């Protein structure tokens with residue numbers, strides 16, 4: 001797929017210190033995944049083209065490479081710049097098929113209608129699933145989700161916004177597919193939280 | 207950040223990446239760790255790399271530690287509970303050199319603890335990561351050698367064979383004779399091998415404050431137990447799981463309810479039982495606790511406890 005980048009800006013805005021930045025970013029994400037509901041600082045170390053945010057860009061640059069197809073939501077494919085930035089800085093192939101994606105980046109979570117179009121893995125290889133990075137504006141100002149499950153001492157809460165439509169019902173269906181299912185990574189300005197597939201939603205105030 | 211070994215005669219040969227592994231390998235291991243955390247107790251396949259140490263020296267644990275460690279971490283490495291064995295000392299030196307991290311023997315001071323065959327006696331706390339070196343990750347391997355079959359059994363939650371094996375133990379010995387690598391069920395779903403830790407340590411895995419990561423290098427598997435996760439040792443109603451009990455306290459520090467190693471004292475059959483966790487034993491002696499063998503004279507009590515070793 002020959003393609004000329006629209007501008008030279010895609011070459012800019014990557015990690016200045018790739019080794020250190022990806023270690024820091026990964027550790028924040030690992031702690032977030034290990035303790036669902038907890039919020040971890042994600043330093044602003046990238047300057048990607050809009051609407052890709054610095055947080056989502058740092059996470060995808062930490063995690064993706066030639067072995068991991070990346071799916072982008074329509075908001076991110078409006079311009080080629082985002083796709084080119086990801087390809088240039090990670091080497092990851094961009095896929096048009098949700099079910100083939102190792103990672104998905106979603107700039108407009110409220111427009112994401114279904115979570116079950118992504119790869120859920122198989123019963124024998126549940127790890128062959130999509131990790132979905134949602135760009136959210138906040139982790140504390142949205143409608144509170146009450147969380148239970150591994151990594152949580154009793155109960156935790158998280159209030160991300162925006163979220164996909166009918167999120168509570170969709171997440172319940174995802175949880176019921178366990179051990180299959182997607183894991184959600186919530187990329188907020190300067191911070192990250194996560195909802196692994198093992199997390200149960202006990203009550204949402206929605 | 208690239209670490210350079212300035213004391214090596216050949217600069218070109220002594221250049222390596224931070225924490226030794228290349229970034230692509232780290233990314234692949236990091237992705238496997240995240241899946242492992244999301245699916246507690248499930249063995250995630252990963253493409254294990256050759257490490258500059260033989261299998262059996264904890265190459266799986268070393269790769270997991272290398273993928274997570276950062277310059278601000280403080281690393282502790284234990285082998286059978288001891289910080290001073292050849293294996294533990296070389297792994298500590300490896301990360302001090304390749305990652306420039308501080309190392310420690312004090313459990314409370316460590317952010318990452320890599321272990322072979324023990325869980326420290328000092329309760330772990332939030333923010334700590336325990337990395338296990340695992341030789342054989344598949345708890346069903348001795349019952350079913352075929353990987354395709356064990357994978358199916360995990361997929362279908364068919365763990366009957368495991369119960370049969372434990373029950374045969376009872377039929378033969380009157381009790382479950384398995385004393386280490388005693389199988390557990392994680393969060394009510396996956397049966398998991400806790401690595402060859404004594405079953406004494408199994409209860410410490412349950413609802414731990416720390417994140418537990420398991421790396422099997424030769425078998426190319428990574429698995430995980432997040433904090434606050436149910437870890438239940440398999441048993442039967444009429445034969446409930448029990449940990450080992452020791453008749454006497456540690457001969458050096460007098461500790462009870464800890465795991466003890468038998469040490470042969472002479473060729474006339476003299477022996478004593480001492481803490482397997484050397485840091486725990488030294489801390490207690492530093493606090494003035496004395497076991498039967500020490501009386502009032504501190505024999506080994508002068509070892510400083512918790513001193514950070516300088517990065518090499």
Ligand SMILES: [Zn+2]
Pocket residue numbers: 456457458459460461480481486487488490
């Ligand atoms: Zn002792």
